[in-house]
Structure formats: structure tokens, C-alpha cells
Amino acid sequence: MPDGAVDLSGVWVLSGSPNLSSDPAYTPEARKLYETRKANKGKDDPSAVCLPNGLVRVTPFPYKIVQTPKMVVLLSEGNTHSYRRFFLDGRGHPKDVNDDPSWTGDSIGKWEQDTLVVDTVGANDKTWLDNTGRPHSDELHVVERYRRPDLGHLEVAYTLEDPKDFTKPYTFRRTFTLAPTWELEEYVCQAILDGVDTQ
Amino acid sequence: MTRAFVFTTILALLVVAPGVPAQTKDIPRMPDGKPNFNGIWDHPYVPDVTQDRENQKGSGPLPFTAWGADNFKNYDVSKFDYTGHCLPFGLMRSMNVGGYPIQIVQYGSYIAELFEQSNWFHVVAMTRDHPKDLESTWFGDSVGKWDGDTLVVDTTGSNGKTRIDTIGHPLSDQVHLTERFRLTDPDHISYEVTVDDPKTYTKPWKNTRTMWRMKPGQELIEYSCEENNRDFTQGHIK
Numbered sequence: 001m002p003d004g005a006v007d008l009s010g011v012w013v014l015s016g017s018p019n020l021s022s023d024p025a026y027t028p029e030a031r032k033l034y035e036t037r038k039a040n041k042g043k044d045d046p047s048a049v050c051l052p053n054g055l056v057r058v059t060p061f062p063y064k065i066v067q068t069p070k071m072v073v074l075l076s077e078g079n080t081h082s083y084r085r086f087f088l089d090g091r092g093h094p095k096d097v098n099d100d101p102s103w104t105g106d107s108i109g110k111w112e113q114d115t116l117v118v119d120t121v122g123a124n125d126k127t128w129l130d131n132t133g134r135p136h137s138d139e140l141h142v143v144e145r146y147r148r149p150d151l152g153h154l155e156v157a158y159t160l161e162d163p164k165d166f167t168k169p170y171t172f173r174r175t176f177t178l179a180p181t182w183e184l185e186e187y188v189c190q191a192i193l194d195g196v197d198t199q
Numbered sequence: 200m201t202r203a204f205v206f207t208t209i210l211a212l213l214v215v216a217p218g219v220p221a222q223t224k225d226i227p228r229m230p231d232g233k234p235n236f237n238g239i240w241d242h243p244y245v246p247d248v249t250q251d252r253e254n255q256k257g258s259g260p261l262p263f264t265a266w267g268a269d270n271f272k273n274y275d276v277s278k279f280d281y282t283g284h285c286l287p288f289g290l291m292r293s294m295n296v297g298g299y300p301i302q303i304v305q306y307g308s309y310i311a312e313l314f315e316q317s318n319w320f321h322v323v324a325m326t327r328d329h330p331k332d333l334e335s336t337w338f339g340d341s342v343g344k345w346d347g348d349t350l351v352v353d354t355t356g357s358n359g360k361t362r363i364d365t366i367g368h369p370l371s372d373q374v375h376l377t378e379r380f381r382l383t384d385p386d387h388i389s390y391e392v393t394v395d396d397p398k399t400y401t402k403p404w405k406n407t408r409t410m411w412r413m414k415p416g417q418e419l420i421e422y423s424c425e426e427n428n429r430d431f432t433q434g435h436i437k
Contacts, residue, residue, distance in 0.1 A: 050285065051425050066309070066311050073313065081319060082319065082320065102421040183322070186287075190284055191337075
């Protein structure tokens with residue numbers, strides 16, 4: 001970028017499974033909730049009724065990163081066709097961020113050399129960590145480290161802390177592949193849900 | 200401030216003032232010199248596109264075709280409105296809905312519009328034309344061009360399932376929208392939309408308005424249409 005930051009912008013598609021490869025170290029209560037969700041076979045899945053995926057769960061549909069010096073935006077084609085904003089202007093989290101938790105929380109970012117480090121708190125406990133229903137609480141604290149190991153790949157290293165639901169932090173990585181000729185298409189969860197003919 | 204400086208400034212004002220053209224005010228610009236629209240913009244509520252209201256000039260009576268007049272006459276919000284089902288508002292109604300600002304993110308070859316309404320987004324491509332085999336969508340396909348300092352966004356490929364405003368003025372899948380955005384000063388955008396829809400209206404018509412920058416520290420807030428959509432789940436709307 002003109003300011004020297006690594007250019008993360010572009011259309012990116014997840015490589016590999018959207019699901020976590022192992023369980024976080026759950027407390028007994030969180031474990032029980034996970035087992036209930038699994039037994040229900042996705043009946044309580046918020047995304048099935050077009051509610052937001054939140055900040056950890058991903059879809060196989062492409063994402064687009066829009067990057068300006070003071071804000072990076074992650075656009076999601078799938079799920080609610082919505083956005084997450086990472087504020088890079090040096091602000092902290094609002095003091096009252098946990099009073100009114102939101103679906104995607106509050107995200108602030110900063111560059112550490114060529115890695116964009118995004119810190120998020122203030123998420124509600126309604127979203128799932130993945131399609132299998134792995135839970136988290138409203139005390140979830142996520143640090144994402146975005147870097148571009150080569151031109152065609154975006155690597156995101158996640159550290160999840162959740163003092164209410166986890167007994168220790170959980171870390172994992174995802175890799176996304178650049179789709180240089182793609183654009184995001186319109187994806188309307190409600191149209192699929194309602195059976196509305198969009199053609 | 201020195202006396203000489205004050206004198207020079209007054210002289211400069213005297214010399215410049217009589218012939219000030221409309222665009223002399225400094226506006227923010229991108230590194231390439233194009234106007235910089237990055238920011239969060241509020242806009243007037245346009246519940247009825249024909250009417251004048253604060254910060255906007257309505258189109259006046261609309262030149263309906265028979266199809267358009269019939270469609271409007273039969274629109275009954277108590278029977279069905281797509282927005283109650285959390286379906287996408289479409290570009291025109293997203294610009295017209297009241298109380299929900301828009302964040303413009305301008306970078307490289309695209310401009311992204313983040314709507315607070317439903318937290319939906321729409322991307323305007325700046326370096327290509329409309330695809331030949333355009334598939335119709337709720338928001339249509341938008342391409343942007345610069346006309347001097349004016350950003351001109353051209354949109355086609357609507358699926359015709361959306362409406363223009365809250366009272367339900369119709370549009371069809373033949374609609375062609377031309378939006379013109381111009382910064383009149385750092386904190387205001389002059390916005391003009393031309394609606395050309397030969398199936399619904401016998402000739403193109405316009406609505407113009409002013410958008411204003413929100414104060415520092417104000418941000419778009421979260422809007423989940425599906426969360427607690429009680430009007431729908433409790434049967435107040437259909």
C-alpha cells in the first residue's frame with residue numbers, strides 16, 4: 001500500500017474445512033451445551049435462520065478484504081452478506097463494550113511489521129465457533145493475526161480466550177487462497193430460506 | 200498573526216470572492232487526486248420520492264406507464280412487503296430509508312458501500328463495464344466512473360423485486376439508475392439519482408438531496424434484521 005502496509009485486499013476463499021479440527025478445553029457446562037447441539041443435529045443453528053455467523057465461524061463462500069490506512073473491512077458473500085470492520089486508527093475498545101454484546105463484537109487492529117493483528121471483544125454468546133455448534137460465551141476474546149506468506153495466500157492465526165467456557169486459550173490457523181478474477185456475488189440467505197425466486 | 204498577513208488575507212478574499220465558483224472549497228482527495236468519499240454519511244429519509252422534504256427535492260408526480268400505475272395501485276403493505284421478510288432493500292430503497300447511515304469505503308478499483316440498514320454491503324466496480332451476461336440481483340450491478348470531480352454510479356441488472364421508497368413506488372427489472380455523488384465541501388455530498396425504467400415510467404425522472412458527514416466518533420451500529428423480527432413472527436406484517 002502507499003503507506004507501506006502489506007496489501008491484504010482482494011477476494012479470498014477458505015482452503016480446507018470451515019470446522020475447528022479439535023475441541024477447545026471446555027468447561028463442563030460448555031461441553032454439555034456442545035453435546036446438546038450435536039444431539040439436536042443443527043436444529044438450533046443460528047445461521048439456518050439467517051442470523052449472523054459472528055467473528056469466528058466461516059463459510060465456503062468468498063470473502064473480500066477492503067483496506068484503507070485507518071480501517072480494514074472484511075466483506076462476507078455468504079451468511080448474512082455483511083461486514084466486519086477493523087478499526088486501525090488507534091482507538092481502544094469502548095468501555096461499555098460488554099454492556100450490549102453484538103453479533104460481531106468490537107474489533108480494533110494494528111500492524112506488527114507485516115502482520116495485521118485484530119483484537120475483538122464484546123461478542124454475544126449466540127453464535128457458534130463452527131458448523132458443528134462449538135460454543136463460546138460472551139467473554140470470548142479473539143486475536144486474529146492476518147499475514148500474507150506469499151502472493152496467493154492469506155494466513156489467519158487465531159487465539160481464542162474465553163474464561164467462562166474454556167479452561168485455557170485455544171489456537172488454530174486458517175489459510176485462504178486468492179481468487180484474483182472473482183468478485184463477490186449477491187447471496188441472500190432469506191431468499192433461500194423463503195424459497196423466493198430471485199431469477 | 201502579523202498585520203501583513205491579515206492584510207494579505209483580506210486582499211486575497213477581496214480578489215477571489217466575487218468570482219468564487221461552486222467548487223473552490225477544499226475537499227478531501229485520494230493520493231491520485233480523485234475526490235475522497237471515505238467516511239460515514241447520513242442522508243435524508245425519503246419515504247415518498249415525489250415529495251420535497253428537508254435536504255431533498257422530490258421528483259414531483261411520476262410519469263407512470265399503465266403497468267407502473269397498476270403495480271403501485273395494487274401495492275398493499277399489509278399484504279406483503281419484502282423488507283418485512285428481511286429480504287434485501289435494493290439500492291434505491293437503501294439510499295431512501297431513514298435513520299440508517301452509509302459508510303463509503305473508497306480504495307483502488309472498487310468502492311464499497313456499507314449500509315447500516317440490515318448491515319448489507321454493495322460494491323461498485325470502478326474499472327470495468329457491466330458484464331454482458333448479467334444475472335439479475337436485488338441490488339443490481341454497479342459500475343462507477345468519474346465525471347470530473349463527480350462520481351457517477353451506473354446500476355442495471357435489478358431483479359425488479361424491490362421498491363423505491365417506503366410508500367412503495369415500483370420499479371421493474373428494466374430499471375437503470377444513475378447516481379451522481381459530488382462533494383460540495385468536506386462534509387457534504389450533493390446526490391442526484393435518475394431513474395430510467397421504461398416498463399414502469401414513460402420517461403426518466405430525478406430526485407436530488409444532500410448527504411452529510413457524521414460527527415467524529417459516530418459509527419455504523421449493528422443491525423440484524425432476523426433478530427427479534429417480531430412484526431413478522433407475530434403476524435403484524437406478511
